[in-house]
Structure formats: C-alpha cells, structure tokens
C-alpha cells in the first residue's frame with residue numbers, strides 16, 4: 700500500500716488549498732452547511748515518481764474554541780495513526796498561535812516524521828516569518844504559498860525523502 704501523508708493544522712491555515720494543489724484537481728469537498736461534518740478526504744498524489752495518499756484533516760470549523768480544539772485533536776490523532784509523514788501546516792501571516800503549539804505537542808508525542816509548511820508566504824521578502832516556527836522543534840521549516848504554488852517543490856522533496 701502507498702505511504703500516507705496527513706495534512707494537520709488549525710482551521711484556515713490553507714490545508715484544503717494545498718491539498719487541492721497537490722491533488723492537481725479540486726477534490727476537497729467544501730461543505731458550507733453548518734452541522735455537516737466533513738470527514739477526512741483522501742486523494743492520491745505523486746512527486747518525483749513517488750506515489751502517496753494524501754489526507755486533508757479539515758472538518759467542523761465552527762463552535763467555541765474548546766470544541767474546535769477537541770475536533771482538531773481528534774482529527775489529528777486519527778490522521779497520525781495512519782500517516783507515515785505528517786505535513787504540519789501553519790499560517791505565516793497569522794504567526795505562531797497557542798493552537799499551533801497545542802498541535803505541535805500532539806505531533807511530538809506521535810513519533811512520526813513531521814514536516815512544517817509555513818503557508819501564506821506569498822512574497823519572497825516575507826520569508827523571515829518562518830523563523831519563529833523553528834521553536835516548535837521539528838527541524839526544517841518550509842515557506843510556501845499554496846495560493847501561488849511557490850515553495851511546494853522543496854516541501855514535497857522533503858516529504859517523499861521520509862517515506
């Protein structure tokens with residue numbers, strides 16, 4: 700079976716956008732109706748001749764902060780169980796948040812390889828926003844713009860190295 704890459708991160712960091720870009724087609728289902736649970740969505744990706752399954756862990760993104768955090772934790776735990784490599788996505792425009800640190804703690808406990816993508820770095824002169832995220836202790840941190848598709852090559856090179 701193919702290696703599994705799970706995209707984990709708090710709401711709105713760009714998980715579905717990067718998922719769609721890697722999938723090369725608009726597979727992630729955007730469900731606007733409140734109360735509808737969006738389950739994890741799978742697709743098949745390929746990079747440098749290596750095929751893999753990709754999971755978008757997006758889900759319920761409403762309710763209070765506690766509910767949101769519980770949901771992220773649950774989704775992350777499911778994804779972590781299945782994943783060979785975790786793509787931990789954060790938002791370079793928002794900077795590091797308490798929720799990011801919470802997710803980081805979970806991921807450290809998993810003992811799975813984690814690659815950090817700092818998304819929304821839309822301009823090369825904004826790259827310095829990545830440095831704070833080194834504190835999370837996952838090693839290299841990759842600036843990307845899921846919107847423009849920049850930086851994703853280096854990120855994917857690293858991910859497929861870890862299979």
Ligand code: GDP
Pocket residue numbers: 708709710711712713714715716717757818819820821843844845846847
């Ligand atoms: P998710 O909740 O983590 O799945 O995030 P989405 O993929 O739904 O993206 C949340 C918002 O961030 C949307 O408005 C996207 O258009 C926007 N977004 C995603 N990637 C980028 C990016 O690289 N740059 C900028 N400026 N916005 C982005």
Ligand code: MG
Pocket residue numbers: 714715716757758
């Ligand atoms: Mg999403």
